[in-house]
Amino acid sequence: MDLPALKARLQAEVQARTELLIDASHQIHAHPEVNYEERFAHDLLCGILEAEGLAVERGACDLDTAFLARAGTSGPTIAVLCEYDALPGLGHACGHNIIATAGLGAGLAAAAVADDVGGQILVVGTPAEEGGGGKILMAQRGAFEGVDAALMVHPAGAELTRMHVIAVQELTATYRGQAAHAAAAPHQGRNALDAAVLGYLNVAALRQHIRPSERIHGIFTAGGDKPNIVPALARTEWMVRSDTIATLTPLKERVAACLRAGADAAGCEVEIAWKSVVYADMLDNEVLVARYRANAAALGRQVREPDDTAVVVGSTDMGNVSYLVPSIHPMIQAAPAGVPIHTPEFERSAAAPLGDDAVVDGATALAWTVADLWLGDGVLEAATREHEATMAGVGADARRSAIGG
């Protein structure tokens, strides 16, 4: 089979499953499940993949709602990623039902031809994108070993080559002092609330001297029980964001220094606990972005670079995957122009005709990009070379921060 014949076959395979894919999308949409509770979506997707003969590992990587589904026995292994978690209170306002079923459609179509073509497909069910870092844990547990490239598509109110992804990590600072009667023996106390307040003010001063694109936001979650008791315990929680995981590292150190200085000044102790998952920036593979863009254009979707009129800024654990293998995270239009994700209007659109079209076209564009990687002349080699060059540029420290272990 040559590449045009393969693409025609893949499109026919997706079209034959249109009803199945849209039905699955609507079912997931109607059963929104948050981080690591996506049992309905996990079981639905695994059942469909098993029924079509893929080798499915349910609860993969020691995560109840993750899965890995494989087909093909030789040739390059291309991963297609499915997200399916929803937002608390907002349902599928990020449209992950579309990601799940576009990935499902691409995976089923590719699986149907994998052995004829000499390619391998891995459908990866990745839970908890919204803050739980499912892809990061799966990556640490080997899900992407032997994978040559990783593809997914995210719905949006625009047709874009990429999301503007920034790195983020969360921390909790717990201050401990010495309780005392605030009137009778204040000199015996060491005030943990003062320590936390001073730490907060230090960060406020720091904010004047960080890059304009960086963000640090914090709240107090504990600060004493009664005014006449010197607080022995106080706690603040923070999100620290920077453009890349490399620039995040020094910013984290500056924030930690501010928080510690508050403790020192007040004669208290502080314990700074960083959340174990760090969302990296996204290293979009331009070779693959170009292939996706051409494939989407053939379906009548004009994918463009983000600009002031259309951009989606956020964080995603796909960024971490992009530090491991050549990866893309294009945005497919699934809502009227300009409707932002994480809104009730986007939630409605995710199961309406615009969202349904995005499932079918997303599946086809992804399947065609798999075809380019399997059979395209030099595509996989060029994508791999680009990835190696990019990784040489970001350095070992950033790679360690992105994948950790």
Ligand SMILES: [Zn+2]
């Ligand atoms: Zn989201």
Ligand SMILES: [Zn+2]
């Ligand atoms: Zn999302």
